[in-house]
Amino acid sequence: MVRKGDLVVIGISVGLALGILIASLVFFGLRWYKRRAHHRRCSNDRSLPTLPIRMNGLGTSNDFSASLANSITIPGTENPQKSSQVSSWWNHHNKDRFASASGILRYSYKDIQKATQSFTTVLGQGSFGPVYKAVMPTGEILAVKVLASNSKQGEKEFQTEVSLLGRLHHRNLVNLLGYCIDKGNHMLIYEFMSNGSLANHLYNDEEQFLSWEERIQIALDISHGIEYLHEGAVPPVIHRDLKSANILLDQLKRAKVSKRSY
Numbered sequence: 001m002v003r004k005g006d007l008v009v010i011g012i013s014v015g016l017a018l019g020i021l022i023a024s025l026v027f028f029g030l031r032w033y034k035r036r037a038h039h040r041r042c043s044n045d046r047s048l049p050t051l052p053i054r055m056n057g058l059g060t061s062n063d064f065s066a067s068l069a070n071s072i073t074i075p076g077t078e079n080p081q082k083s084s085q086v087s088s089w090w091n092h093h094n095k096d097r098f099a100s101a102s103g104i105l106r107y108s109y110k111d112i113q114k115a116t117q118s119f120t121t122v123l124g125q126g127s128f129g130p131v132y133k134a135v136m137p138t139g140e141i142l143a144v145k146v147l148a149s150n151s152k153q154g155e156k157e158f159q160t161e162v163s164l165l166g167r168l169h170h171r172n173l174v175n176l177l178g179y180c181i182d183k184g185n186h187m188l189i190y191e192f193m194s195n196g197s198l199a200n201h202l203y204n205d206e207e208q209f210l211s212w213e214e215r216i217q218i219a220l221d222i223s224h225g226i227e228y229l230h231e232g233a234v235p236p237v238i239h240r241d242l243k244s245a246n247i248l249l250d251q252l253k254r255a256k257v258s259k260r261s262y
Contacts, residue, residue: 104166145190146185195250
């Protein structure tokens with residue numbers, strides 16, 4: 001005859017076995033679900049095109065801006081006459097409004113000329129063209145990049161690129177705030193970074209020394225900016241020219257990723 005103590009032991013053993021079995025099923029079920037969700041997300045990501053950021057000047061951006069412009073089709077453009085009418089309407093009306101959805105402002109040449117005091121204060125010079133300091137009527141300080149006049153990029157490609165860049169907004173990116181297409185000039189207006197590039201602080205003895213705490217924070221800021229480009233931007237963006245000269249510091253020495261240095 002089975003003792004009561006033996007029954008208790010058997011019951012506890014069976015209960016533990018069932019508990020372990022249920023816990024194992026739950027654990028492997030969750031792992032399977034997460035793996036399936038990860039594969040589904042990866043397959044969706046592969047279907048999105050990646051946008052490379054320009055490295056050295058306006059002319060090098062033709063690879064993605066032109067292809068994107070050519071990939072946009074308007075229903076009913078099979079008819080050449082109708083297509084030319086649509087193109088004419090687009091060029092006339094879209095010139096001032098194409099970037100409004102992303103909040104990018106269009107400035108006139110006179111506005112930029114006045115803000116830069118006739119382009120007198122030069123912040124830097126690069127292969128893309130000079131960068132000038134601009135003080136707006138509101139007192140806001142901006143950086144105006146006047147793009148090289150010998151660029152082969154057309155106005156439509158420039159507008160496409162401005163519209164795309166205007167969608168990128170993050171605290172660790174040097175955000176595009178405006179643009180200018182006037183009198184044959186193409187200009188990009190960015191937020192002003194008062195402490196210049198990280199390269200100047202690392203390699204210029206005249207600049208203020210960066211403490212290790214500041215360096216760690218700068219590294220974190222850069223990683224957050226790149227993470228946004230890779231994971232948060234739709235479609236994802238590949239920088240292709242990440243270096244200390246393209247990392248800019250604000251008045252608090254917080255880092256922001258830029259496409260090119262001042």
